[in-house]
Amino acid sequence: MTKLSEIRSSKNVLDGSAAATDLNLSADDCVIGSGAGGALTAATLAQHGRTVLLIEEGGYYTSQDFTMRERDTESRLYQEGMTRTTKDAGITIFQGKAVGGTTVVNWTTSFRTPPQVVEHWRSKHAVGGFAYADLLPHYQAIEERLSIAQVEPASMNRNNRTLYDGCQKLGWAVEPLRRNVYACQQTGFCHLGCPVNAKRSMLVTLIPDAIDAGARLLFRARAERLELSGGQVVRVVGTLLDPEGRQSTGRSFSVQAQRFIVSGGAINSPALLLRSGLDSGGLVGLRTFLHPVIASSAIYDEPIEPFRGAPQSAASHHFADRGEEIGFFLEAAPWYPGLAAAAAPGFGKDHAGFMVQAPYTATHIAITIDGFHDDVPGGRVSLRPSGAPLIDYPITPKLWSAFRFAQKRLAEEQFASGAKAVLTLHDPPVQLERGLDEAAIDQAPWQTGSVAVFTAHQMGGCAMGDDPQQSVVRSEDLRHHTVKNLHVIDGSVFPTSLGVNPQESIYGLARLMATRLAQSG
């Protein structure tokens, strides 16, 4: 047993904000980023006897810090203080930033990578380094370690139950979700960090496993660049940050290692490679996928209380495969005052009127599946003058068309489940009170800045594949095509989006690849 409350004070955990001098460290393997990919990789390598140093830019927060209060936590737990957007501000980006990465704040939905996606990667993106069968034992091991199990429909909150019932009434495929929780107390606050550690995030599972196996963790340390010599990475250098992570302490760090594993996630991993002069002929940062999301809010006669219970427990992939059109899947989104206030349309009395209906409001989302069609090729990560990432993601006509279709389906299923009114998140909104009105939705302002679009799933930017002209890392071990002691292990290596929530896909691939790395020495 490792007591969670004791790990942060372990001698193997270094707080970069408290360092009185510059830090010069070394390890066999240096893993940069402690989210789904990095934590799995660090634990696996350490358990195979490698000396591992895990670096994290975010803070080390624990359940004691997870107060369920947005004001205390959102700025600290999300990238850029929860202000990250695409370049034209058209898409709001929710991405975690803490020891444990986005796994600390996600909504626990767990899917294996669909087999047809792995096959698509093999046939279209030259991903020949593993087969779907190779991933299976790793999914099984992760599912056991993270207590991943399917929820019972009876335990769904009403926000999810309305989605489930609406889809069933329409004859659409819908399923209870699998979640990585143990004895969940249904607080409903997954996105602010689980206050009771029921969520089996990396913070409370694989990072403790890594520390137990001798790995060291340095947090509040921002990796600035990889330094290369003779075609190899010789060190990573970076900046130590203050306790709130807002600015440099004036101290730096440097880590020498035999092998470097970049696991900063989509957006941050390509940015680190770009800052290091590794652009792979323009491929790094390209094909960044966001699963862009639109939402629909519905008012019911009975209380919904969308802030109680598991945030997500049902999903419909009925429209995931639409042939030449862009597919999407349906899930529910929880409601918290600050988050909802920002998403709800309008201002003044109209906005205030919407907010007070919260207890009777269900919000369902359509998550579009990007990267499988030439007309929805994803976005691109580049660098700002400061070196911070900038994400350019144009919403193409094909994607706008998918949004329109999905908005109609959301309204349809909400009315089917008994909604008395449906409100889109356009500004000004479309309000439907007598059932689905397709013309009204078609006439809504489908343009940047007039409809809420957001993302909680970031993928791609350092694509894997066996053709160096089309990919950044090779698929057999996620090693950089030309830098032989550099690997990228996280969601940035996916050549497309997934069509499912990404965390378990990252876990499975990371465990497979880290095992191969460990066995190769």
Added chain:
Amino acid sequence: MPSPRRSFLQKGLFGGALLALGGGGLALVPPKTRQAPRQPLLSLSEPSFQVLVAFAARVVVAPGADPGEIAAGADLALSYALPESRTDLDRLLRLFDNALVGLVLDQRLTPFTRLPPEEQDAVIERWRTSSLVLRRTGYQALRKLCLASHYTGEATWAGLGYSIPVGLNQAAYEDSKVGLP
């Protein structure tokens, strides 16, 4: 080499020209001071803070809303954002208030902060429904900042029928291996 930065405010020639007007020395009249900040500002300049106070007063009309508190909360939240984003927001607020920009875009000579409330609402509405993506996304950025600042405060909870759980059993999950066979 970093690529040239083109933030959302700087997108397009027209946006750049507006920025030059809003951020430079061509502002004809400074913002009207409504509430002095109660704490040292972390992110915004004093003039921009005043514009945000005026904007918050029109956008957040919920019971108990205090524009000065809302702007202060937004200033704190922005301190976690990228320096570039803070600079963008500061420029955007100056642009929003700027009389010369108002004259060009809306045929008004009075800064936003000095307009009567109904005319302020009309300005906000023009930004919301503008044909310029710069104005629409600028409106959204300011709107979200104010609304999130207000509604993340516990004082709003009762009016929304919202609360957080109490009496949670935290002791049950102290073992990192909990749940394993």
